[in-house]
Amino acid sequence: MATQRISGSEAVILSLLEEGVDTIFGYPGGAIMPIYDALYDYDQQVTHYLTRHEQGAIHAAEGYAKVTGKAGVCFATSGPGATNLVTGLADAMIDSIPVVCITGQVSSPLLGTDAFQESDVVGITMPVTKWNYQVTSADEIPEAIAKAFHIANTGRPGPVLIDIAKDAQFGMFDFEYKKCTKLRSYLPEHPVDPFQVKAAADIINAAKKPLILFGHGVMIAHAEAELKELIGKTGIPAAWTLLGLSALPTDHPLNVGMLGMHGNYGPNIKTNEADVIISVGMRFDDRVTGKVAAYARQAKIVHLEIDPAEINKIIKADAPVLGNAKKSLRMLIDNVNTNSHEEWIKEFRACDKIEYDKVIEKDIYPTQSGLTMGEVVRIASEKTNHDAILVTDVGQQQMIASRYFKFSQPRSNVTSGGLGTMGYALPAAMGAKIGMPDRVVFAMAGDGGFQMTIQELGTIAQYNLDIKIIVLNNNFLGMVRQWQQLFFEKRYSFTEMKNPDFVGIAKAYGLASQKVTSRDQLETAVQEMLDHNGPYVLEVVVEKEDNVFPMVPAGASVSDIILEP
Amino acid sequence: MKQEYIITVFSEDHIGLLSRITIVFTRRKINIDSLTVSESAITGVFKFTIVIRETPDRVEKVVGQLEKIVDVLKVFANTNDEMIFQEIALYKVSTEFLFESDKVEKIVRNSGARILELTREYVVIEKTGHSDETQRLFDELNVFGVTQFIRSGRVAITRSNIERLSVFLKERDAMLEQVD
Numbered sequence A: 001m002a003t004q005r006i007s008g009s010e011a012v013i014l015s016l017l018e019e020g021v022d023t024i025f026g027y028p029g030g031a032i033m034p035i036y037d038a039l040y041d042y043d044q045q046v047t048h049y050l051t052r053h054e055q056g057a058i059h060a061a062e063g064y065a066k067v068t069g070k071a072g073v074c075f076a077t078s079g080p081g082a083t084n085l086v087t088g089l090a091d092a093m094i095d096s097i098p099v100v101c102i103t104g105q106v107s108s109p110l111l112g113t114d115a116f117q118e119s120d121v122v123g124i125t126m127p128v129t130k131w132n133y134q135v136t137s138a139d140e141i142p143e144a145i146a147k148a149f150h151i152a153n154t155g156r157p158g159p160v161l162i163d164i165a166k167d168a169q170f171g172m173f174d175f176e177y178k179k180c181t182k183l184r185s186y187l188p189e190h191p192v193d194p195f196q197v198k199a200a201a202d203i204i205n206a207a208k209k210p211l212i213l214f215g216h217g218v219m220i221a222h223a224e225a226e227l228k229e230l231i232g233k234t235g236i237p238a239a240w241t242l243l244g245l246s247a248l249p250t251d252h253p254l255n256v257g258m259l260g261m262h263g264n265y266g267p268n269i270k271t272n273e274a275d276v277i278i279s280v281g282m283r284f285d286d287r288v289t290g291k292v293a294a295y296a297r298q299a300k301i302v303h304l305e306i307d308p309a310e311i312n313k314i315i316k317a318d319a320p321v322l323g324n325a326k327k328s329l330r331m332l333i334d335n336v337n338t339n340s341h342e343e344w345i346k347e348f349r350a351c352d353k354i355e356y357d358k359v360i361e362k363d364i365y366p367t368q369s370g371l372t373m374g375e376v377v378r379i380a381s382e383k384t385n386h387d388a389i390l391v392t393d394v395g396q397q398q399m400i401a402s403r404y405f406k407f408s409q410p411r412s413n414v415t416s417g418g419l420g421t422m423g424y425a426l427p428a429a430m431g432a433k434i435g436m437p438d439r440v441v442f443a444m445a446g447d448g449g450f451q452m453t454i455q456e457l458g459t460i461a462q463y464n465l466d467i468k469i470i471v472l473n474n475n476f477l478g479m480v481r482q483w484q485q486l487f488f489e490k491r492y493s494f495t496e497m498k499n500p501d502f503v504g505i506a507k508a509y510g511l512a513s514q515k516v517t518s519r520d521q522l523e524t525a526v527q528e529m530l531d532h533n534g535p536y537v538l539e540v541v542v543e544k545e546d547n548v549f550p551m552v553p554a555g556a557s558v559s560d561i562i563l564e565p
Numbered sequence B: 001m002k003q004e005y006i007i008t009v010f011s012e013d014h015i016g017l018l019s020r021i022t023i024v025f026t027r028r029k030i031n032i033d034s035l036t037v038s039e040s041a042i043t044g045v046f047k048f049t050i051v052i053r054e055t056p057d058r059v060e061k062v063v064g065q066l067e068k069i070v071d072v073l074k075v076f077a078n079t080n081d082e083m084i085f086q087e088i089a090l091y092k093v094s095t096e097f098l099f100e101s102d103k104v105e106k107i108v109r110n111s112g113a114r115i116l117e118l119t120r121e122y123v124v125i126e127k128t129g130h131s132d133e134t135q136r137l138f139d140e141l142n143v144f145g146v147t148q149f150i151r152s153g154r155v156a157i158t159r160s161n162i163e164r165l166s167v168f169l170k171e172r173d174a175m176l177e178q179v180d
């Protein structure tokens, strides 16, 4: 590519174009004005979405990345703009989401002088980024951006941040772009070792009661087909983690449901009965394992994992397979025997029956007068033929939606798993809709979480983002209230809320909206929302003091999962 | 059981890396007993020598987390007996003690220390050794009164005749070829 003499700001935009970026979420301010000025000339090539808060911008970038598999890009100004990104960075870090953030910074001679809107962004974001870098001279920009994309997208993905001093944005230099494909200090993934695969296959081939646990890593590696093939060939039942949702269709005959604290009864109980556990792209989070000392002690553990630091971190692996899940699964498929485990699978189905009778039926087909979150989720899923994208917030509604929403395609579930960030759903749904404009996108939030980023209704209205927003209103910080009820003698300390008129708020933003308070209105209301061409806010008033079950109480073993209080 | 470990971090030369490295320890509430940074035998590759007291299991996990840092090339953890290591200490004592008797001079000579600078007011003594040795000299001199004392971080090298990193860099090149 021939060089051309341009400003650092223009170089930012051209570098992003070189990386194939066509979507940016952001919020301007003094220290990033030159970059926004350069952006003004490129509105044919990139669409910038002005959110209502920088946290909204980064969650939108995360949602975009989750559904497309491409890095989300986000702009913010120095000082408060950059610090508003921190929650999103921490969220993307713990959930391995590729996000590239560009922040403006005060001019380099002012660094360290407590200049207006100066904050040590590189210092502040160090623990919550996979990599970050401060640019103080225009000619560093192309290389920094190229490195940023390489690092964000490869290996175990994660957020990166480039902080660009204002004088570097103004500086003129000869622009030339070269993609970064290799850094000697960074090995994105280990080549898969055939001996490790063989050792894993031997354990799997000898197993009588094997269980596959799969997570986000399957989708990050685009290994959904390989996972399905392994399951099909070996006949092994498979359970997903919260972030593994949608990597396999919900109705796949060997999908035995969700692991963890509010997961399904079968996979939790059977974790402590399996003789072999094969975990694929998951990291044994404490919400999955419960009490580690009592977790799968009887089982041999096969762990397919891209990040060497995850192997043996929580659960010791008898047969680790280091590397990209797509490649290791492919090699594993070639080494395992065709098999079936009919009797073992029947045991899961027996558990399903118990769970259905004790919990699920009354959640999704309630007979009590008040509405349940479960029936709302069921209807939303049914009315979209189980083929929509689900974006959830955090709390009871997140767990209920994760349990009862059904998926047909991968990359259809967007939620804040590791960090549990309330306020995530609304902005993440914006990114998901922009990334997948042809799919139905639901944002489900509680009355608490919805109000944490409610201002993004402004963004949704401005760009007419056709998101179907369902506010499951129990007038409580429900999940905290549930814990107070179960473990703090019903002392409801600061969890009840006096909520605003959500429909009124939606209408004030110019959005279509309605409120449902009884069962006979529910189906029609969901249908009206789906038939409406454009964004819609549906408030559903649900039972105030419903609880999410089953539950692995904090500190208990997965086999001590309880079905009712 | 906790014991002393020497952690050697080889990295690219980047500003901010020291912070990223120390965060790995502070986040886990691991105290860094000593830290030394210098360029290695390979130009452009920096070496952090970090001493901590920890259990083998925690050390293994810390090494894993350190190696995840993008600009870190390779991390080694060794117990003391696996490495040759030294620290340097400087002591300042008042010159009058040197002339009052030959005791100070004897202590200096017997401990293998040396006098770096001698003025009318003070003597600066230098001693290289393990921390128990430099500490012993401190205790002996402090009978007279040490007015200033400083001990460096640890420097350490392996007992093998090659730089471990060169081997690593060759393997890394081969792996990077293999993954694309």
Ligand SMILES: Cc1ncc(C[n+]2csc(CCOP(=O)(O)OP(=O)(O)O)c2C)c(N)n1
Binding pocket: A393, A394, A395, A396, A397, A398, A419, A420, A421, A422, A423, A445, A446, A447, A448, A449, A450, A472, A474, A476, A477, A478, A479, A480
């Ligand atoms: C930013 C943030 N603050 C606090 C919490 C702790 N927290 C977890 S769930 C929850 C209650 C959520 O209430 P709501 O959004 O109404 O959802 P519900 O549980 O009622 O469905 C709280 C406060 C959190 N996860 N995130």
Ligand SMILES: [Mg+2]
Binding pocket: A446, A447, A448, A472, A473, A474, A475, A476, A477, A478
């Ligand atoms: Mg609520």
